[in-house]
Amino acid sequence: xxxxxxxxxxxxxxxxxxxxETVKRLHLNQLTVSHHIKIxxxxxxxxLFTRTNTGLPLTEVGRLLLTWAxxxxxxxxxxxxxxxxxxxxxxxxxxxETFL
Numbered sequence: 048x049x050x051x052x053x054x055x056x057x058x059x060x061x062x063x064x065x066x067x068e069t070v071k072r073l074h075l076n077q078l079t080v081s082h083h084i085k086i087x088x089x090x091x092x093x094x095l096f097t098r099t100n101t102g103l104p105l106t107e108v109g110r111l112l113l114t115w116a117x118x119x120x121x122x123x124x125x126x127x128x129x130x131x132x133x134x135x136x137x138x139x140x141x142x143x144e145t146f147l
Contacts, residue, residue, distance in 0.1 A: 049087070054116050056083035057095065061113050064102045087112075 060069045060080070069080050088095050095109035105113065 049090070049119075051120075053083040053087050054119065056080055057087055057112065058116050058120060058122075060084060060096070060103060061105060061109070064104065066103065 056069065056073060056075070056079075059072050060066065063069050063072065066077060066080050066084075069075075070077050073080065084095060091108075091112075093108040093112075094106050095112060096103040097106055
């Protein structure tokens with residue numbers, strides 16, 4: 048089962064694509080934000096972000112989780128609103144139950 052706080056950390060990280068910005072938005076420390084993402088990744092046995100010095104691009108699995116997380120959190124994901132976006136193209140045929 049996914050903890051909603053960790054899911055919210057993931058959603059914020061997908062919007063900022065930087066842990067430092069996520070820290071500011073959520074008023075948490077860097078260690079907590081990193082830990083939330085690592086717990087999600089470990090529990091699902093996947094890598095959600097490609098960690099680089101210039102940001103946190105989502106992996107393909109991260110994009111799929113983003114779609115599901117937005118459904119669970121009942122909110123729109125701006126990255127998915129553009130039908131030409133890679134995230135939207137990955138969404139075709141995706142079933143919410145995949146991550147349950």
